Amino acid sequence: MKFLLVYRSGSVPDEQINKNISELWRWLDNLKENGHEKVRFAGSGCKIISQQSIDDYSGDVFGVSIIEADSLEKAISLTTDWPELQYGGRIEILEALGD
Incomplete structure (x- = not known):
């Protein structure tokens, strides 16, 4: 079965940011190495598209x-x-339809 995981950020203390980022990448790499993760989207460059405009995304995903x-x-x-x-x-977590 296929699932979509949507990652929403919490409030990481400034002194923990680098450690948290390292742990997040290690966690994701482990998910992939164990055969579960098939596709990953992360980082910047997200856009919000509407009929009126195209804007940069600034939310918590x-x-x-x-x-x-x-x-x-x-x-x-x-x-x-x-x-x-x-x-x-x-x-x-969202389950794929018809999977």
Whole structure:
């Protein structure tokens, strides 16, 4: 089954930012190395498109992943050690339709 993980940032203390970024990349790389993550979108360059304008995105989503897992419960279990959780971050999980 395929799932979309939407990563929303928390409030990381300034003195923890570099450590948190390192832990986030390690967590993502582990997800990929274990065969779960198939596609990753992260970083800058996000845009908001409307009929009136094209603007830079400034919200709290800082990335998404497409993963494969046997069930929703398994997908949830893969997120329990996500480093951003300790700072109030959130992951939203959406199951692919017709998968």
